[in-house]
Amino acid sequence: MASALSSLETPCFVVDLKKVVENASRMRETCKSLNLQLRPHTKTHKTLEVAEIQTNGSKRCIAVSTLAEAEYFADNGFDDILLAYPITENKIKRCLALMEKLQLFHVMVSNNAGLDTLEKEVMRLPSGKKWSIMLEIDAGYGRTGFNWDSKEIEDAAVRIKKSEKMHLESLYIHCGNSYSIFNNSEKHAAQKDVISRSRSAQSRLKALNIECQVGTGSTPTCSLPLAENAFFAEFHPGNYIFYDYEQYLLGSCKQSSIACRVMTRVIDHKPDLNMILVDCGFTALSHDGMRQRPEDFCLIEGDSNLRLVGMSQEIGKIAAKEGELDCRNYPIGTILFIIPFHGCATAALHPTFYVHSGTEVQTTWTPVKGW
Amino acid sequence: MASALSSLETPCFVVDLKKVVENASRMRETCKSLNLQLRPHTKTHKTLEVAEIQTNGSKRCIAVSTLAEAEYFADNGFDDILLAYPITENKIKRCLALMEKLQLFHVMVSNNAGLDTLEKEVMRLPSGKKWSIMLEIDAGYGRTGFNWDSKEIEDAAVRIKKSEKMHLESLYIHCGNSYSIFNNSEKHAAQKDVISRSRSAQSRLKALNIECQVGTGSTPTCSLPLAENAFFAEFHPGNYIFYDYEQYLLGSCKQSSIACRVMTRVIDHKPDLNMILVDCGFTALSHDGMRQRPEDFCLIEGDSNLRLVGMSQEIGKIAAKEGELDCRNYPIGTILFIIPFHGCATAALHPTFYVHSGTEVQTTWTPVKGW
Numbered sequence: 001m002a003s004a005l006s007s008l009e010t011p012c013f014v015v016d017l018k019k020v021v022e023n024a025s026r027m028r029e030t031c032k033s034l035n036l037q038l039r040p041h042t043k044t045h046k047t048l049e050v051a052e053i054q055t056n057g058s059k060r061c062i063a064v065s066t067l068a069e070a071e072y073f074a075d076n077g078f079d080d081i082l083l084a085y086p087i088t089e090n091k092i093k094r095c096l097a098l099m100e101k102l103q104l105f106h107v108m109v110s111n112n113a114g115l116d117t118l119e120k121e122v123m124r125l126p127s128g129k130k131w132s133i134m135l136e137i138d139a140g141y142g143r144t145g146f147n148w149d150s151k152e153i154e155d156a157a158v159r160i161k162k163s164e165k166m167h168l169e170s171l172y173i174h175c176g177n178s179y180s181i182f183n184n185s186e187k188h189a190a191q192k193d194v195i196s197r198s199r200s201a202q203s204r205l206k207a208l209n210i211e212c213q214v215g216t217g218s219t220p221t222c223s224l225p226l227a228e229n230a231f232f233a234e235f236h237p238g239n240y241i242f243y244d245y246e247q248y249l250l251g252s253c254k255q256s257s258i259a260c261r262v263m264t265r266v267i268d269h270k271p272d273l274n275m276i277l278v279d280c281g282f283t284a285l286s287h288d289g290m291r292q293r294p295e296d297f298c299l300i301e302g303d304s305n306l307r308l309v310g311m312s313q314e315i316g317k318i319a320a321k322e323g324e325l326d327c328r329n330y331p332i333g334t335i336l337f338i339i340p341f342h343g344c345a346t347a348a349l350h351p352t353f354y355v356h357s358g359t360e361v362q363t364t365w366t367p368v369k370g371w
Numbered sequence: 372m373a374s375a376l377s378s379l380e381t382p383c384f385v386v387d388l389k390k391v392v393e394n395a396s397r398m399r400e401t402c403k404s405l406n407l408q409l410r411p412h413t414k415t416h417k418t419l420e421v422a423e424i425q426t427n428g429s430k431r432c433i434a435v436s437t438l439a440e441a442e443y444f445a446d447n448g449f450d451d452i453l454l455a456y457p458i459t460e461n462k463i464k465r466c467l468a469l470m471e472k473l474q475l476f477h478v479m480v481s482n483n484a485g486l487d488t489l490e491k492e493v494m495r496l497p498s499g500k501k502w503s504i505m506l507e508i509d510a511g512y513g514r515t516g517f518n519w520d521s522k523e524i525e526d527a528a529v530r531i532k533k534s535e536k537m538h539l540e541s542l543y544i545h546c547g548n549s550y551s552i553f554n555n556s557e558k559h560a561a562q563k564d565v566i567s568r569s570r571s572a573q574s575r576l577k578a579l580n581i582e583c584q585v586g587t588g589s590t591p592t593c594s595l596p597l598a599e600n601a602f603f604a605e606f607h608p609g610n611y612i613f614y615d616y617e618q619y620l621l622g623s624c625k626q627s628s629i630a631c632r633v634m635t636r637v638i639d640h641k642p643d644l645n646m647i648l649v650d651c652g653f654t655a656l657s658h659d660g661m662r663q664r665p666e667d668f669c670l671i672e673g674d675s676n677l678r679l680v681g682m683s684q685e686i687g688k689i690a691a692k693e694g695e696l697d698c699r700n701y702p703i704g705t706i707l708f709i710i711p712f713h714g715c716a717t718a719a720l721h722p723t724f725y726v727h728s729g730t731e732v733q734t735t736w737t738p739v740k741g742w
Contacts, residue, residue, distance in 0.1 A: 009438070043684060088636060090636060111640065142644045145639075265461060267459050267515070268516075269482065270513055272513075279456075283716075284742075287657065288653065290658070290661075332482065332484040333461065345653055348684075349719070371650075
């Protein structure tokens with residue numbers, strides 16, 4: 001039976017189901033209109049329920065950030081899973097077990113050491129299987145991956161093609177700077193740059209008789225209304241399913257599309273300090289964003305004159321941006337909702353997500369933890 | 372059977388058992404020499420095993436930061452538990468259940484609203500029980516609690532004394548600024564200030580015929596070699612059991628006493644950027660400290676020329692402080708240990724602690740999560 005949001009113990013992470021469904025549907029439509037495959041990333045939520053919504057019930061074609069996620073989804077009927085993380089030797093054993101279980105499991109190779117490791121382990125592959133590889137390119141922004149303009153990427157592709165036990169699934173490029181450009185025309189220009197560099201790498205491989213498509217990730221770039229994005233074969237966004245204050249600032253979403261918040265209660269008044277205290281400390285809200293925006297790193301919903309100015313383990317300090325804060329307007333016990341700067345970082349702090357429709361709690365979701 | 376630390380999947384939170392035992396023993400000795408009661412705080416670790424070490428096997432007399440902790444310890448044979456958090460109405464029901472179960476359960480009252488709530492609920496108390504109250508004083512640093520020099524604290528104490536269903540266990544004071552003073556003589560002076568303010572509140576209550584002792588918390592002040600600390604009746608430190616880089620900077624411990632680290636592996640090289648990448652992102656290491664010390668917010672153990680300059684969800688960027696970083700010195704797969712700025716914040720990110728003696732993993736501990 002549904003209960004009221006206000007009956008929940010605070011702090012807690014609350015997720016608006018309707019907005020999640022809308023965000024999932026909008027990204028699916030974007031992909032459809034660009035004629036590309038959506039491979040949603042599960043790193044933001046790490047729950048079966050959201051992955052089912054993201055895949056529109058198919059449970060096929062997802063990207064994960066940890067082996068713990070890959071195993072959790074594989075154990076629960078998901079398939080066609082990409083471990084979207086540089087492959088290293090310590091991960092091989094569990095990858096092989098995943099290949100036994102799944103029809104399709106892909107790994108990401110970001111450097112020659114990764115390729116060496118896979119090659120060394122071909123004897124242990126399940127019978128009839130090959131390593132399915134996404135080769136990661138760094139478009140010039142210093143993320144993981146082969147430099148887009150290096151000869152290394154061509155050598156790696158040739159090496160994969162020559163091996164009977166490796167398959168080049170695609171190239172993969174992450175627009176690493178998409179989180180630092182707040183101006184729309186600059187963002188479009190940067191993404192066009194990424195596309196032209198990807199196209200260059202793709203052409204150089206084609207000249208070697210290696211045909212391959214290119215996938216990309218990141219919510220800001222996948223949210224761009226850019227016809228040129230049709231160049232890509234796959235989108236791997238993750239954060240879009242919840243969004244957050246940062247994505248709103250980046251122009252990826254409207255504020256009304258943000259599906260996740262931290263619910264907190266006022267626990268004390270400090271009129272001398274012009275502050276109220278709430279039960280939201282750094283175990284409930286990530287410090288993410290505090291370095292970039294110390295005065296404005298999250299939003300107190302519906303009260304634009306309030307700001308969170310500090311947190312200890314279980315206590316948050318809220319002050320007024322302008323003028324005095326009249327504590328009488330916030331009696332002890334008052335519920336406030338905080339929109340996090342980074343939804344992924346804040347979700348990662350919570351063992352349970354409280355899923356609501358309007359002010360009613362419908363259910364809870366339990367994310368998988370660890371690595 | 373014990374396994375090698377190096378066989379663990381990374382990132383992971385590793386705890387040095389010997390150091391934990393030493394840190395526990397040292398704080399017990401300090402309390403013994405000052406003739407005061409140790410009520411260790413469990414917020415840092417949230418595990419049965421560490422609480423057992425902290426209480427020297429007695430499982431009696433602990434402080435907790437959340438109801439989830441209180442219930443977990445109560446369900447596992449611990450007793451005499453203080454919920455060291457401002458009591459609010461939404462917590463009452465679970466507190467009453469804890470009182471049913473425990474011989475001794477104490478709540479912390481930090482304002483009049485807390486006292487109103489307890490008074491309103493006296494009819495629901497288990498038969499023969501009273502609310503056992505620690506009255507929190509704010510020594511002037513803007514933490515939760517009644518201002519030490521206010522008449523309110525006297526009124527609250529009188530109100531408790533008059534009630535048949537409330538018992539004033541003690542006053543409680545937290546030296547809120549102990550985390551911002553890095554100079555020893557200033558720290559001593561600040562603590563003497565806290566003591567004189569506590570003594571003033573205590574004397575004013577005595578004048579009203581209310582005798583009560585004073586407890587205090589915080590690892591920096593409990594670690595001070597200050598004879599005046601004998602004024603207190605109880606110490607409630609928490610962080611001391613693991614310590615961290617911040618406590619080392621504050622002078623609370625030697626670097627060799629820090630018992631917790633994050634183990635990580637090198638996953639990629641970025642020679643153009645003078646960087647190596649490791650599998651330690653913000654899901655494994657808290658951003659805590661990055662605002663205060665952007666260039667030096669954690670330590671890469673044993674390699675003083677390295678520093679962590681940024682993190683995404685699952686990746687950390689490590690650069691050289693001076694000169695070029697020769698990636699060949701850090702082959703992919705190399706294990707590094709990171710000493711966190713704030714051990715409590717980093718521990719809170721991990722579902723499992725890997726407990727080691729030297730380089731051997733002895734066991735795992737599972738902290739309780741949530742609120």
